[in-house]
Amino acid sequence: MSDQPRVDIYTKEECPYCEKAKDLFDAKGIEYEEYNVTGDEERFEEMVERADGRKTAPEVFVDDELIGGWDETSALEETGELDERLGIETEDDGEAEHRTLLVAGTGIAGLTAAIYAARSNNEPLVIEGDEPGGQLTLTTDVANYPGFPEGIGGPELVNNMKEQATQFGAELRNGIIDDVDASSRPFRVELTNGDVYTADAVIAASGASARTLGVPGEEELMGYGLSTCATCDGAFFRDEDMLVVGGGDAAMEEASFLTKFADTVYLVHRREEFRAEDYWIDRVQEQIEAGDIEIMRNTELTEIHGSQEEGVDHVTLVTNDAGHPTDRLDDPETEEFAFDVGAVFFAIGHTPNTEYLEGTGVETDEEGYLETRGGEGGGQTETDVPGIFGAGDVVDYHYQQAVTAAGMGSKAAIDADEYLEDLERAEASAGGEAVAADD
Numbered sequence: 381m382s383d384q385p386r387v388d389i390y391t392k393e394e395c396p397y398c399e400k401a402k403d404l405f406d407a408k409g410i411e412y413e414e415y416n417v418t419g420d421e422e423r424f425e426e427m428v429e430r431a432d433g434r435k436t437a438p439e440v441f442v443d444d445e446l447i448g449g450w451d452e453t454s455a456l457e458e459t460g461e462l463d464e465r466l467g468i469e470t471e472d473d474g475e476a477e478h479r480t481l482l483v484a485g486t487g488i489a490g491l492t493a494a495i496y497a498a499r500s501n502n503e504p505l506v507i508e509g510d511e512p513g514g515q516l517t518l519t520t521d522v523a524n525y526p527g528f529p530e531g532i533g534g535p536e537l538v539n540n541m542k543e544q545a546t547q548f549g550a551e552l553r554n555g556i557i558d559d560v561d562a563s564s565r566p567f568r569v570e571l572t573n574g575d576v577y578t579a580d581a582v583i584a585a586s587g588a589s590a591r592t593l594g595v596p597g598e599e600e601l602m603g604y605g606l607s608t609c610a611t612c613d614g615a616f617f618r619d620e621d622m623l624v625v626g627g628g629d630a631a632m633e634e635a636s637f638l639t640k641f642a643d644t645v646y647l648v649h650r651r652e653e654f655r656a657e658d659y660w661i662d663r664v665q666e667q668i669e670a671g672d673i674e675i676m677r678n679t680e681l682t683e684i685h686g687s688q689e690e691g692v693d694h695v696t697l698v699t700n701d702a703g704h705p706t707d708r709l710d711d712p713e714t715e716e717f718a719f720d721v722g723a724v725f726f727a728i729g730h731t732p733n734t735e736y737l738e739g740t741g742v743e744t745d746e747e748g749y750l751e752t753r754g755g756e757g758g759g760q761t762e763t764d765v766p767g768i769f770g771a772g773d774v775v776d777y778h779y780q781q782a783v784t785a786a787g788m789g790s791k792a793a794i795d796a797d798e799y800l801e802d803l804e805r806a807e808a809s810a811g812g813e814a815v816a817a818d819d
Contacts, residue, residue: 487514489772620722
């Protein structure tokens with residue numbers, strides 16, 4: 381479209397959020413200029429200058445105005461403001477579009493559900509959400525997914541599954557679900573951009589979002605040396621000392637990845653023992669022995685210092701040999717100290733994306749994870765609300781593996797198909813009784 385505004389996107393290699401940004405504009409049919417800053421110092425400095433000092437990717441500009449990174453771009457998409465800035469007119473005929481099955485999320489669980497549901501002729505509509513592709517798009521090397529002896533990149537696996545789902549008849553649309561109304565049937569599903577759908581069944585596979593600590597300096601320095609994605613931003617802090625916060629698989633993987641760029645990677649964990657699987661512990665141990673990683677056990681980060689102009693300068697840490705030092709700040713054995721690093725990465729778990737189901741009657745635990753029936757036999761992914769099913773990280777706070785998410789996605793699609801068949805039989809029976817009564 382010739383009258384569209386100019387869109388510039390600065391990207392780098394091995395950047396999943398860059399792919400998300402490009403996919404978003406591609407889905408809208410918006411042309412853009414891509415500038416890859418990997419290995420191009422001049423282009424990188426240009427990006428930093430235009431982005432007011434931000435050293436993250438992607439950075440998106442519309443008519444030379446800074447939109448920001450993926451978080452800011454996604455937030456504008458969520459409210460519909462991005463379409464306004466791009467001059468995209470939305471059609472509103474006042475009627476909600478009806479679909480047999482709606483799937484929330486395009487992570488491994490959602491896409492597997494879409495594949496199975498499409499093959500069952502349920503023509504699922506899949507809403508991408510604010511993290512298209514889910515957490516796996518942040519993983520550069522998936523080595524434990526069955527069928528790939530040499531491993532496969534997370535984004536590649538997700539894209540293959542999207543292609544497979546659409547091939548069988550699933551439809552993927554960009555958007556974020558704001559509310560599900562379960563007060564009547566069919567369900568009424570409203571997106572944050574105002575689009576409305578009705579659906580006979582809903583599969584919640586909306587995953588979980590990266591947590592932050594809420595410490596001083598976090599809000600001001602997010603994107604200026606603080607990040608939740610090492611693969612996105614690690615290369616921007618080459619030769620700096622970097623600090624990773626966390627003790628699970630994600631923290632170990634990020635620390636290992638960052639050794640390609642960092643002078644030294646410091647892994648900060650609030651306990652003595654790690655939650656990560658042995659594979660990652662062994663891999664990190666090799667890098668400890670090589671002098672690339674240092675472990676700081678029983679230690680927590682309490683403040684990040686720096687400025688948007690200069691980035692992260694140092695952090696404040698507290699340590700206590702008993703672990704969880706922020707719970708022991710009054711303990712004379714707790715030590716507080718400043719520690720110089722040039723970048724900080726959070727890898728401290730996730731919060732389930734279930735807010736849009738509030739008010740439906742669906743039960744969640746204290747952390748917000750969906751409660752499903754479980755057990756043996758069919759219906760394991762059913763929630764307390766007939767017609768709403770849960771799968772993947774929105775349910776599973778324990779395993780959180782791609783293969784278990786895929787398994788749950790297939791179960792949810794099968795459960796939903798059985799529900800829809802029962803619904804169809806009930807409607808047909810009710811219709812037959814009505815005809816008999818008329819006679």
